[in-house]
Amino acid sequence: MGSKQRLLPWLHETFSKLDFDTALDGFSGSGCVAYLLKSMGVQVTTNDFLNFTATLARALIENAETVVSEVELEGLLEDRADRDDFVERTFRGIFYTPEDLRFLDRVWSNLGALSSPYARDLALSALLRACVKRQPRGVFTVAGDPERYKDGRRDLRLSLEEHFREQVAVYRDSVFDNGRRNRALHGDVFSVPPVGFDLVYLDPPYVPRADDNCYVKRYHFLEGLSCYWQGVEILHESKVRKLAKPYTPFSYRKGALEAFERLFDRFRRSTLVLSYSSNGYPELDALVAAMERVKARVEVHQRPHRYHFGTHGAVKRSAVQEYLIVGR
Ligand SMILES: C[S@@+](CC[C@H](N)C(=O)[O-])C[C@H]1O[C@@H](n2cnc3c(N)ncnc32)[C@H](O)[C@@H]1O
Structure with a gap:
């Protein structure tokens, strides 16, 4: 759920235009974005507060040669x-x-x-x-x-x-080995030391509609x-x-915006790339304004996307605008 797998070519396009050698994926989930970053040859650190997602990241991001x-x-x-x-x-x-x-x-x-x-x-x-x-x-x-x-x-x-x-x-x-020392962390994003990352990719959960x-x-x-x-x-x-x-504060209307503000402030020394979609909360404008408080230049990239997700009855698809908010 929420995997960016089908958006990887678009993410790659955006990442390719940025200048970075070290990256943090702060909410790594399935690990597919971190795997893209690893394949781009940068030094990758992942983090997620669930144990199974941290396990996936250790297996393919941190691990370079064991099979x-x-x-x-x-x-x-x-x-x-x-x-x-x-x-x-x-x-x-x-x-x-x-x-x-x-x-x-x-x-x-x-x-x-x-x-x-x-x-x-x-x-x-x-x-x-x-x-x-x-x-x-x-x-x-x-x-x-x-x-x-x-x-x-x-x-x-x-x-x-x-x-x-x-x-x-x-x-x-x-x-595979990308020749760098990559790491997979398991914990709250606010406990990741905010130094040593040229780029920080953020894909937090959304406040649920249901x-x-x-x-x-x-x-x-x-x-x-x-x-x-x-x-x-x-x-x-x-x-x-x-x-x-x-x-996680990102899943609650009350507190989500404040959590984003704290997140941006924490990683303000890095180029920030935030994944977001039009069905999310807070609103896009509020998030851009929050990022502008710590970043001089904020750009929004946008493209249509369909998420597929299973429910009790059937697989549903929801059409949304997918955003990448980049702060430099
Ligand atoms: C939208 S998913 C990330 C999806 C990922 N980019 C992918 O493509 O598979 C959000 C992830 O954030 C994690 N998460 C939620 N709150 C967190 C927190 N406070 N600290 C660290 N991880 C958190 C969840 O466990 C989930 O794996």
């Missing part, structure tokens, strides 16, 4: 007699088939045996991606048994194990899976076993 070998992959698939069955017990009848759930317990029981922390991040990233592909519409807001969808879609037909094998290979092909743009609400299963639900609070009264959501 999960075929031997390691087979090790991850071994069934150990002493393994935990937490996923199977907790999500039975909610998501996936019993076999899929057992598979997740199985892989987790073998992760510790991997030789390097990056191999673990990569294995987890492949597991996360397998889960998204296998889940109807890729979100975890309603209980969904993939077997219900008999329309032959390949992603719903393959088991989690089959997806996982494919994704391990996809990740193996995606790791109660459906909370990342944790949609992706709680991925967040839990990324730490085997250790140290997180499961809301047991929720049918889909949601997690308590972390607070």
Whole structure:
């Protein structure tokens, strides 16, 4: 949700016109913008306050050479007699088939045996991606048994194990070294030291129009899976076993503008690039005015865009104007 993947060529065009050698992606999400920046040869730092997104960034942005070998992959698939069955017990009848759930317990029981922390991040990233592909519409807001969808879609037909094998290979092909020391941070954007970045890219969440743009609400299963639900609070009264959501000021009308002002002020020493869209709040003018307080030259680039997002009923598309607000 909110991924800039389809806007990457446009972002690339804009970034190419700016002069920078070091960059921060302050709200890295899927990591696709950071991956673009890494491929442009700059030194990249990512940050996100969710654990699963930080895991994705460590696997592909910070990691330069580690991959999960075929031997390691087979090790991850071994069934150990002493393994935990937490996923199977907790999500039975909610998501996936019993076999899929057992598979997740199985892989987790073998992760510790991997030789390097990056191999673990990569294995987890492949597991996360397998889960998204296998889940109807890729979100975890309603209980969904993939077997219900008999329309032959390949992603719903393959088991989690089959997806996982494919994704391990996809990740193996995606790791690369851009010759720089890149880093992936996991925390609140306001705790990132604001120095050492020529450019800071900001893509915070929007204030929701309805109660459906909370990342944790949609992706709680991925967040839990990324730490085997250790140290997180499961809301047991929720049918889909949601997690308590972390607070972010960007998601509330009251406080969002002030949060943007603080954000711009914090990173005022860097060129600022803010992604924003016409269905967001605060209004564009208010954001431009806030950036003009700390930047001498502020330009707005604009293009039409359609976001695709799943809901309970169907996949919806919303047409918006997508903005890049650049402050120098
Ligand atoms: C719109 S998404 C970013 C999407 C990303 N650019 C992409 O293309 O995939 C916003 C991200 O901000 C993160 N986030 C929200 N509040 C945050 C905060 N206060 N500090 C750090 N990350 C935060 C969310 O976890 C989410 O991944």
